[in-house]
Amino acid sequence: MEYDVVIVGAGPSGLSCAIRLKQLAAERGTDISVCVIEKGSEVGAHLMSGAVFEPRALNELIPDWKDKGAPLHVQAKTDRFLFLTKNKSFRLPTPPQMYNHGNYIISLSMLGRWLATQAEELGVEIYAGFAAAEVLYNDAGAVMGVATGDMGLDKDGNKTDHFEPGVELHAKQTVFAEGCHGSLTKTLIAHYDLRKNSDPQTYGLGIKEIWEIPADKHSEGLIIHTVGWPMDSKTYGGSWMYHLDNNQVSIGFVIGLDYQNPYLSPFAEMQRFKTHPDVRKYLEGGRRIAYGARSLVEGGFQSLPKLTFPGGILIGDTAGFLNVPKIKGNHTAMKSGMVAAESLYDLLTTGDATSAECTAYTDNIKASWIWPELKKVRNIRPGFNFGFWIGMIHAAFQTVGGWLLPYTLKNHADHSSLKPATDDLKIDYPKPDNVLTFDRLTSVRLSNTMHEDGQPSHLKLKDPSIPVSVNLPRYAEPAQRYCPAAVYEVVEDANGPKFVINAQNCVHCKTCDIKDPSQNIEWTVPQGGGGPNYSNM
Numbered sequence: 001m002e003y004d005v006v007i008v009g010a011g012p013s014g015l016s017c018a019i020r021l022k023q024l025a026a027e028r029g030t031d032i033s034v035c036v037i038e039k040g041s042e043v044g045a046h047l048m049s050g051a052v053f054e055p056r057a058l059n060e061l062i063p064d065w066k067d068k069g070a071p072l073h074v075q076a077k078t079d080r081f082l083f084l085t086k087n088k089s090f091r092l093p094t095p096p097q098m099y100n101h102g103n104y105i106i107s108l109s110m111l112g113r114w115l116a117t118q119a120e121e122l123g124v125e126i127y128a129g130f131a132a133a134e135v136l137y138n139d140a141g142a143v144m145g146v147a148t149g150d151m152g153l154d155k156d157g158n159k160t161d162h163f164e165p166g167v168e169l170h171a172k173q174t175v176f177a178e179g180c181h182g183s184l185t186k187t188l189i190a191h192y193d194l195r196k197n198s199d200p201q202t203y204g205l206g207i208k209e210i211w212e213i214p215a216d217k218h219s220e221g222l223i224i225h226t227v228g229w230p231m232d233s234k235t236y237g238g239s240w241m242y243h244l245d246n247n248q249v250s251i252g253f254v255i256g257l258d259y260q261n262p263y264l265s266p267f268a269e270m271q272r273f274k275t276h277p278d279v280r281k282y283l284e285g286g287r288r289i290a291y292g293a294r295s296l297v298e299g300g301f302q303s304l305p306k307l308t309f310p311g312g313i314l315i316g317d318t319a320g321f322l323n324v325p326k327i328k329g330n331h332t333a334m335k336s337g338m339v340a341a342e343s344l345y346d347l348l349t350t351g352d353a354t355s356a357e358c359t360a361y362t363d364n365i366k367a368s369w370i371w372p373e374l375k376k377v378r379n380i381r382p383g384f385n386f387g388f389w390i391g392m393i394h395a396a397f398q399t400v401g402g403w404l405l406p407y408t409l410k411n412h413a414d415h416s417s418l419k420p421a422t423d424d425l426k427i428d429y430p431k432p433d434n435v436l437t438f439d440r441l442t443s444v445r446l447s448n449t450m451h452e453d454g455q456p457s458h459l460k461l462k463d464p465s466i467p468v469s470v471n472l473p474r475y476a477e478p479a480q481r482y483c484p485a486a487v488y489e490v491v492e493d494a495n496g497p498k499f500v501i502n503a504q505n506c507v508h509c510k511t512c513d514i515k516d517p518s519q520n521i522e523w524t525v526p527q528g529g530g531g532p533n534y535s536n537m
Contacts (some may be wrong), residue, residue, distance in 0.1 A: 013316025014177030020341030030471030039131035044109035077221030142355035213286035
């Protein structure tokens, strides 16, 4: 299948890119064919965010979004920023980056579905349930498109009666909008050495639940962020609670994946967080209705890779445009998609764009409001590498003008931060009560995760012996704990410990690919449509 532009990923950046391309074509009387492929069963199925949404980019892309029914219904009203100890909380001044006046509390999956309808009305072809599994290169080494994965294979990779071969999608330009730690983007970064002049990307893991709570505890538009407990002073992390409409709240916890203690479980920390008196008081008498988990990019300005290569570009979270101190990335993701579209349109309409490198995209990103926004806060997140208190003081200094000083703190690879298991005490996590706190398998069921029975595992081990021979004795095999979906476990059989992968549980958070200390786990796409099916995350 041949197109002018193929976009991999139907998230905010990919859909914004598609919409802007078609807008420009309509405005200028040209015809540009645009195809978007999405690995989720439908658009929005794999989209998850907190999310407080800054509408700046949406205002630029679709100025009449209110008249067109965009799902932005709950205006942000009150911001609270708390420091937690085990049993108490202390109100802190809300950092200027976290003021939310004019923003909206939204469901990102619902916004994605709405953006998809806007794109389709403009003539964009969107194919959900088709996972891009391979980058296609031409003889000159330029990207010429992608191939979707084969369908209908058994667990050993053999063809079944339901076999359908993958499809090659060829394009003059291919846009990678895979979201955080994209599986194809990872190969592109290695193939073209796109990090040659940038720091490693760093990540956090966000774990989210949606609750229905009693009406007398609900305050539509209330936004609460916390730092402190249950994190120790060496571990970066914090929470959110956003009061939606219909007596619902979005609650979640983010932990930096540069944490050091191999016994730490992000999922268990999230459950423990809910037991704090100032969190419990909102949830008691309510019920949990949704669960999900997702990694997020935290490296910021200094971890942006080279954005272009022959035949393609990177946009959105797959490039790393999230603003960590603001706790927002959807607006920058959308803007990057729009800038990409404008850059690609000029390339496509002024000559032969096939396999060309769209270098103007990088220049245009630097000329957009994305660049100064990320540059201004570049040192805040890495300042917490020196510990919580130094990080807080440094963040305050940066906020009041320290960002003007010409220094840039370095980022580091998260997988290298774990200490040996003998260096840290085990963490005694309380058992779930199944009222306020829960186990991982019960939680995964709420994510509506499904993978076809019998298909090959999409979680690959470069060396099957490493989990038991290296990670278990040195790190007590941390995959058992960092995965928020209980995918990995170590079981004892007659031959000793055995590493088991329950790939059917995977919620596509990518944490294993990021945090494995031996970098032995490769996250690849499953057969199209597999994974979580989020309706309101």
